[in-house]
Amino acid sequence: MTTSTTGTRITAVTPSTGASKRIPPVRERGPRITGRAALLVLIVAVLTVSYGSSLKAFLQQRSHIAELKEQIAEREASIQALEREKRRWSDPAFVAQEGHRRFGYVMPGETSYVVLDADGQPLESGATLHDPDEVVKEEPTAWWTTAWASVELAGNPPVDKNGAGKPPASEIDGTQE
Numbered sequence: 001m002t003t004s005t006t007g008t009r010i011t012a013v014t015p016s017t018g019a020s021k022r023i024p025p026v027r028e029r030g031p032r033i034t035g036r037a038a039l040l041v042l043i044v045a046v047l048t049v050s051y052g053s054s055l056k057a058f059l060q061q062r063s064h065i066a067e068l069k070e071q072i073a074e075r076e077a078s079i080q081a082l083e084r085e086k087r088r089w090s091d092p093a094f095v096a097q098e099g100h101r102r103f104g105y106v107m108p109g110e111t112s113y114v115v116l117d118a119d120g121q122p123l124e125s126g127a128t129l130h131d132p133d134e135v136v137k138e139e140p141t142a143w144w145t146t147a148w149a150s151v152e153l154a155g156n157p158p159v160d161k162n163g164a165g166k167p168p169a170s171e172i173d174g175t176q177e
Contacts, residue, residue, distance in 0.1 A: 088131055 088094050099105040106112045115123045 084131060084133065087133070091132060 104112060117123055
């Protein structure tokens with residue numbers, strides 16, 4: 001049996017009789033959803049929903065963690081401020097200043113004066129003590145650096161702007177040179 005195709009027609013020839021039979025054209029089927037495809041779509045939908053809810057929970061937890069970290073930073077800053085205040089109160093000069101400012105206490109042997117303004121109200125004091133950590137501390141210079149700077153200055157005197165080019169006086173005789 002041999003078959004030949006021409007266009008969309010299919011003809012079959014039988015070898016014994018030589019007669020040809022026509023075979024009806026095969027219909028092309030459109031896309032059909034099988035049971036396996038429907039099951040696959042269902043599984044993908046279930047996984048999408050479950051992962052979506054997990055992702056939502058994950059994002060909520062991350063935002064909650066960020067809020068907690070912010071609260072921790074604020075509380076650490078508050079703790080540092082309170083520790084600074086505690087150090088200030090351990091300074092006897094600060095305690096004495098606060099006693100004088102708040103309650104009008106004076107040290108033994110001191111005399112307290114209250115300055116009144118035109119209305120008879122006491123004026124506020126402008127002097128305050130600062131946190132010891134905030135005070136700018138100057139590094140002391142060694143005495144020999146100051147002495148050596150003096151020796152260098154004596155060897156290389158600065159040029160006088162008014163008498164530029166004149167050498168320094170070699171004798172002190174009372175004249176203006």
